[in-house]
Amino acid sequence: MADRQTVSAKKTHYVHTPDEKSKLDMLHFMKLTREIEDRIERKLYRQGRIVGGVYVGRGQEAISVGTAIHMEKDDVVAPSHRDMGVFLMRGITARRIIAQYMGRKTGLTRGRDGNMHMGDMNYNVIAFVSHLGDNVPVAAGAALAFKQRGEQRVALCYNGEGATSRGDWHEGINFASIHKLPVVFFINNNAYAYSTPMELQMAVADVAMRAPGYGIPGEVVDGNDILAVYDSAKRAIDRARSGAGPSIVEYKTFRMTGHSAHDDAGYVPPELFEEWKQKDPIVRLEQAMLEDGTVTQARLDAMQRECALMIDDAVDWAEKQPYPAGEDVTRDVYFEG
Amino acid sequence: MNPSTSDAYSLSVPAGLTLDRTGFLELYYFMALNRKLEERLGHLYRQGKVVGGLYSSLGQEACSVGSAYALERGDFLAPMIRNLGALMVRGVKPVDVMAQYCARAIGPTRGKDLNVHFGWVDRGLIAPISVVGALIPVMAGIALEMKMKSKPNVALTYIGDGGMSTTDFHEGMNFAGVHRLPFILIVENNGYAYSTPTSLQANVTDLVTRAPGYGAYGESVDGNNVLAVLDAVRRGRARCLAGEGPVMIEARTFRRKGHAEHDDAGYVPRALVAEWEKKDPLDAYRRYLLANHTVDSEQDIGEIDAKIAVILEDAANEALAAPFPDPSIARENVYG
Numbered sequence: 315m316a317d318r319q320t321v322s323a324k325k326t327h328y329v330h331t332p333d334e335k336s337k338l339d340m341l342h343f344m345k346l347t348r349e350i351e352d353r354i355e356r357k358l359y360r361q362g363r364i365v366g367g368v369y370v371g372r373g374q375e376a377i378s379v380g381t382a383i384h385m386e387k388d389d390v391v392a393p394s395h396r397d398m399g400v401f402l403m404r405g406i407t408a409r410r411i412i413a414q415y416m417g418r419k420t421g422l423t424r425g426r427d428g429n430m431h432m433g434d435m436n437y438n439v440i441a442f443v444s445h446l447g448d449n450v451p452v453a454a455g456a457a458l459a460f461k462q463r464g465e466q467r468v469a470l471c472y473n474g475e476g477a478t479s480r481g482d483w484h485e486g487i488n489f490a491s492i493h494k495l496p497v498v499f500f501i502n503n504n505a506y507a508y509s510t511p512m513e514l515q516m517a518v519a520d521v522a523m524r525a526p527g528y529g530i531p532g533e534v535v536d537g538n539d540i541l542a543v544y545d546s547a548k549r550a551i552d553r554a555r556s557g558a559g560p561s562i563v564e565y566k567t568f569r570m571t572g573h574s575a576h577d578d579a580g581y582v583p584p585e586l587f588e589e590w591k592q593k594d595p596i597v598r599l600e601q602a603m604l605e606d607g608t609v610t611q612a613r614l615d616a617m618q619r620e621c622a623l624m625i626d627d628a629v630d631w632a633e634k635q636p637y638p639a640g641e642d643v644t645r646d647v648y649f650e651g
Numbered sequence: 652m653n654p655s656t657s658d659a660y661s662l663s664v665p666a667g668l669t670l671d672r673t674g675f676l677e678l679y680y681f682m683a684l685n686r687k688l689e690e691r692l693g694h695l696y697r698q699g700k701v702v703g704g705l706y707s708s709l710g711q712e713a714c715s716v717g718s719a720y721a722l723e724r725g726d727f728l729a730p731m732i733r734n735l736g737a738l739m740v741r742g743v744k745p746v747d748v749m750a751q752y753c754a755r756a757i758g759p760t761r762g763k764d765l766n767v768h769f770g771w772v773d774r775g776l777i778a779p780i781s782v783v784g785a786l787i788p789v790m791a792g793i794a795l796e797m798k799m800k801s802k803p804n805v806a807l808t809y810i811g812d813g814g815m816s817t818t819d820f821h822e823g824m825n826f827a828g829v830h831r832l833p834f835i836l837i838v839e840n841n842g843y844a845y846s847t848p849t850s851l852q853a854n855v856t857d858l859v860t861r862a863p864g865y866g867a868y869g870e871s872v873d874g875n876n877v878l879a880v881l882d883a884v885r886r887g888r889a890r891c892l893a894g895e896g897p898v899m900i901e902a903r904t905f906r907r908k909g910h911a912e913h914d915d916a917g918y919v920p921r922a923l924v925a926e927w928e929k930k931d932p933l934d935a936y937r938r939y940l941l942a943n944h945t946v947d948s949e950q951d952i953g954e955i956d957a958k959i960a961v962i963l964e965d966a967a968n969e970a971l972a973a974p975f976p977d978p979s980i981a982r983e984n985v986y987g
Contacts, residue, residue: 479825481818488816491854517828517866517896524864529854559854 328545344375347399349621359575365417366428371396373570376595380543384551390438392449394472395430404437408628418635425638446477450486457495468554469497476507491528494559498550504569509581522564537565538595660930662939665882682712685736702754703765705912708733713932714902717880729777729786729808749970762976783814787823794832805891807835813844828865833891835898841906846918859901867897874902875932
């Protein structure tokens with residue numbers, strides 16, 4: 315239902331607004347996210363150069379980028395499968411990501427797993443767990459460690475609205491709320507969990523309505539407005555870091571693709587795609603920056619070319635990388651000291 | 652006025668509650684039966700007659716009896732470990748329970764399982780599942796059947812404050828909410844999940860604040876007031892039948908004994924137990940009946956008490972005279 319994805323009050327004033335550099339950074343990373351996912355889904359996958367499935371977050375880039383920009387070096391993040399922007403913002407290179415999708419030895423999992431099933435603790439990115447919602451108790455556990463050690467670190471955790479129906483989600487948030495852990499739970503509410511629409515996923519309009527049941531704040535935000543994402547994420551992260559406990563921040567957005575590259579999403583009414591195309595988060599930020607004079611059209615074009623070149627380079631590099639050696643298959647299964 | 656009298660816990664009667672004299676007396680009968688049966692089981696436990704653990708619902712009898720009494724023919728109920736009173740209301744006999752606790756061949760599981768781990772599907776009773784919370788999706792499934800077949804019935808089960816932290820609670824309630832199922836969940840907030848106080852179980856004091864997040868109607872009642880529980884469940888049942896979706900009723904009460912008979916509950920502050928002893932649901936209800944002349948006299952209550960004593964004496968004799976199961980039946984009823 316389209317009306318469920320609307321955010322009632324359009325905010326015009328924010329507590330936190332990004333400076334010019336942050337805006338340019340966010341625009342760059344949203345564009346880079348779009349570019350790498352477009353390349354993977356629309357070219358490499360169709361050309362048969364990708365091993366396994368492809369899940370993208372087209373139209374949802376503002377959420378991963380507008381939240382992860384607030385992360386400090388030692389913070390940890392447990393992304394879900396439509397949060398490519400998080401990986402890029404943490405400094406994981408496009409080269410390694412493409413190598414991962416191509417099943418190469420220099421990918422994040424050394425060719426042992428595919429697509430978004432990746433993480434790198436050198437960058438404090440916890441590997442995505444296929445069982446949706448499983449990352450909630452994991453992130454809560456990381457936050458418990460920070461609290462017990464008296465560290466000023468936070469954990470960020472991302473899930474779609476479908477994952478909120480899972481028991482792990484409930485158990486993890488309940489635990490985090492009781493112990494007032496420094497963790498923030500972001501919800502990418504993109505209206506469909508595979509083919510299940512919101513009204514068959516939950517009996518409420520907003521996931522955030524569950525927050526009072528855990529005694530924590532819950533906020534509903536326009537997830538396609540990166541300035542709103544930036545502001546809400548900053549407040550929730552600051553709150554967690556101050557020791558006041560977790561929050562749920564729900565971003566209303568829309569999945570502008572099928573569940574994965576093989577899914578044509580014929581079950582989604584076409585007019586919803588048309589409606590949400592008008593709310594593209596990248597175009598919205600570009601227009602705002604053009605209007606306030608932060609960028610020129612020439613600058614935007616240059617940024618776009620820069621992203622395309624980075625991905626060209628990543629694809630060229632990844633394709634030259636070897637596949638993993640067969641004899642390595644038993645390595646890294648058990649800890650070998 | 653005597654201060655101790657004015658301070659005494661007294662039951663308030665819900666406005667609009669209709670109950671005839673028989674109903675008032677039956678509520679007393681079932682609560683007293685629940686209490687006395689558990690006391691008798693306590694004796695048998697200490698005599699070494701009970702096999703396995705013994706779980707008491709001392710102080711929570713109003714939750715079990717008031718909720719089960721609100722149900723109608725065709726409704727389904729699944730008890731938890733502290734809902735012996737609900738079983739009594741639904742027609743289970745004390746001899747069944749004693750034989751089950753003592754693992755005798757005449758018990759509902761023929762001596763194969765213990766305590767209240769038995770069900771009677773043809774009487775609308777689903778066996779409790781030891782894994783706390785698991786009954787919620789099971790009963791939501793039964794409610795789904797009722798909805799799909801347009802039956803004028805509801806499914807009801809119980810959860811404790813501890814069980815609300817489980818996966819199954821969340822998934823089952825969410826499913827019931829999405830499909831607007833005729834499902835009633837009684838949240839028995841009795842202060843402790845084994846030794847874990849509610850303050851370490853949830854970040855909220857009112858567990859019913861979780862109801863709106865599932866699109867469920869939620870209400871909190873005095874769980875020691877059998878009339879309040881009865882009234883809330885009756886109204887909840889009406890909502891379910893009107894297609895308004897699931898209902899969550901938080902009954903505030905207190906577990907006055909340990910988790911089980913072997914547990915002395917030394918972790919519970921004595922003052923807390925003493926405070927709740929003053930709110931004993933059976934005593935309060937007896938006082939209410941006498942003060943409001945709802946029943947003729949103490950004679951009525953005395954007759955019920957005497958009847959219960961006879962029933963329990965006969966039940967104990969019958970159960971203990973029954974044999975243990977023959978080993979040859981061990982493999983029967985394992986598969987359908």
